[in-house]
Amino acid sequence: MTDQIVMLVAPGDVTQFRVEAQSIAPPAAGEVRVRHQAIGTNFLDIYHRKGLYPLPSYPAVIGVEAAGMIEEVGPGVDGFKAGDRVAYAGAPVGAYSSVRNIAAERLVRLPDGIPTKTAAASLLKGMTAHMLLQKVCQIGGGDTVLVQAAAGGLGSVLVRGAKSLGATVIGTVSSKEKADLAKSYGVDHLIVGRDADVVAEVKRLTDNRGVDVAYDGIGGDMLLKSIRSVKPWGMAITIGQAAGPIPPVAVEELRPGKSLSHPSVMAWCADIARYQEAARAAVKWMEAGVGSHISGEYALAEIVKAHEEIETGRSAGSILLLP
Known part of the structure; x- marks a missing residue:
């Protein structure tokens, strides 16, 4: 079958995608060619497609994680060889393709026990969870955290990661079906329904104290509810805007002593040492069974359907995406 690449001709809706035949040059010095066997998708891809996070130029190829097998090694590359199973995540974007040349320092070797699809679905989310749980703040025993969208790709990894560190986890989900999934991930308390009074429920579950940390990937008006669910001197962390742009939040909402953080895993992992540390941590979590549930698979040529499904929530x- 002919290799394919998905081009984004301009920022916008899914009509801006073009699936084309792919040709590729040999890997340059320090690079390897990876044949993708599975490509992970993230809500970050939606932001890139829409231009919320603009790319340097267009046409462009988006996508920030994939897993597969090394096909060819460029000059000066040590430690990797053709046939090695590998994955990568983060910058530079460009994963929506059958094959890709990428710097060898961005690769992480996959142990035999980690399926390729699991790695493609989980590496960036595991790296993000590592940053959020152990770098932005340090979660440990005795902490109580709120995870919005606890059955989602990142939410499910945050739940299990926080539980592995000894925290009590309150999760929100939009439906009973997602509640059942979140329970399987180890959530201690669930708040179910899009119209649930999150703040009141958190206060009830914490004897009116609030949570130590709230992780909010929903955005919209939910961030304000997350801030109000945090105890004094606690932290709210905004990690996405799946429900739309976040309205202005008055600084008075942070009294007394609450913190608000808006970290970026792409910026965090621009430093190669931090990237490799986070990737190793994500691999260890995957080996321990902490990975993202795979809810759907689409051929690379079905990119429009895949993005439409992501945006439904x-x-x-x-x-x-499967090349």
């Missing part, structure tokens, strides 16, 4: 887990 119905999927509980990660959607893969």
Whole structure:
């Protein structure tokens, strides 16, 4: 079958995608060619497609994680060889393709026990969870955290990661079906329904104290509810805007002593040492069974359907593209 690449001709809706035949040069010095066997999708891809996070130029290829097998090694590359199973995540974008040349320092070797699809669905989410749980703040025993969208791709990894660190987890989900999934991930308390009074429920579950940390990937007016769910001197962390842009938040909402953080895993992992540390942590979590549930698979040529499914918010887990 002919290799394919998905081009984004301009920022916008899914009509801006073009699926084309792919040709590729040999890997340059320090690079390897990876044949993708599974490509992970993230809500970050939607932001890139729409231009919320603009790319340097167009046409462009988006996508920030994939897993597969090394096909060819460029000059000066040590430690990797053709046939090695590998994955990568983060910058530079460009994963929506059958094959790709990428710097060898961005690769992480996959142990035999980690399936390729699991790696493609989970590496960036595991790296993000590592940053959020152990770098932005340090979660440990005795902490109580709120995870919005606890059955989603990143939410499910945050739940299990926080539980592995000894925290009590309150999760929100939009439906009973997603509640069942979140329970399987180890959530201690669930708040179910799009119209649930999140703040009141959090206060009830914490004897009116609030949570130590709230992780909010929903955006919209939910961030304000997350801030109000945090105890004094606690932290609210905004990690996405799946429900739309976040309205202005008055600084008075942070009294007394609350913190608001808006970290970026792409910026965090621009430093290669931090990237490799986070990737190793994500691999260890995957080996321990902490990975993202795969809720759907689409052929690379079905990119429009895949993005439409992501944007519905119905999927509980990660959607893969298969070249």
